[in-house]
Amino acid sequence: MAKDRPKTLPPTMRENKRYLAFELISEEKLEFGDIVNAFWHSLLNLVGETGTSQANIWFVKDMWEESNQRGLIKCDNNYVEYVRAALALIDRIGDKRVIIYTLGVSGTMKAAKRKFFGERTLEDFETESSNT
């Protein structure tokens, strides 16, 4: 029986995405929801509704690290600079002053986790142990 959802698109038809890892500096630690709201507000102000729709924004909730205030945003590869600019244009969340800056950009979530969130796979351990 067919599933009640469209099939996964062929690779050439899928969006070209990038993952932006960001870090937040603020007076106090902030919650994920506040940052998401502030970002949407900033991006909508900067590029409008059409631009935001093309940017294909997705916040990866599982990757939010409250302890060091780091998170991951998925976006279209043509909108990376707009996303950076929108992050830079957030100066306040609630009544707290903030600076948000990107740690870097990655093409896959796997690479982003490894580069910016210190995640190590079994392969990493194997290569490290073979080197030593």
Place this chain on the structure above:
Amino acid sequence: MEFYDLNIQLEDLEELDEVIEMAKRLGYSGIGLIEKYANLDRFNKIREKAKKTGDLRIIPGIEVGAEGVRELKRAISKAKKHSNFIIVSGGEYKINRAASEDSRVSIISHPEYKRSDSGVDHVIAKFASDNGVAIEINFHEILETFRKIRSFVLSHMRLNVELAQKYGARVVINSGARGKWDMRDPRELAAIGQILGMNLEDSMNSVSEIPKSIVR
């Protein structure tokens, strides 16, 4: 790559140490701390501080503002006795024009400030190019405006970038920070350059090579 933010104007000098820490955290190699000519005592304090800040280079500079061209020239001559790094507070067309014609000036700051046009035309862009005066994109102008006004500011800045590129004038992107919370990562400032029509290389140069060459 070395990054510089050449326009930080502190409201409160007590915050200086925090600004230095933030600049190091954001990856800057140097910051320009700017004071108005009227506040020479504050300028001297910054100059003293600049002598003992280790790996972060602090460049004390003077911002010159004037109502008329003659007053501007006089103010530049006075400021030049104290610093080689002079920023002219732009906005008035005749001030932008006079600053672009004066090779003693390092940067024309926010030429579009409080204007209904970009404040720069082909003549200013040509003079700025010939005299080595850089045209500034001031991030603080974007940060402090909203919606309709921000769209005008971005549009004027985009035109300034286009003119500067056509006539070979240098463009610098500065935060224009008033305190540590207004500072931004150099890569984010470069992103602003890109949304204003620069390519990646030019926008990165606007926060690294160009400011570095200005304060060499």
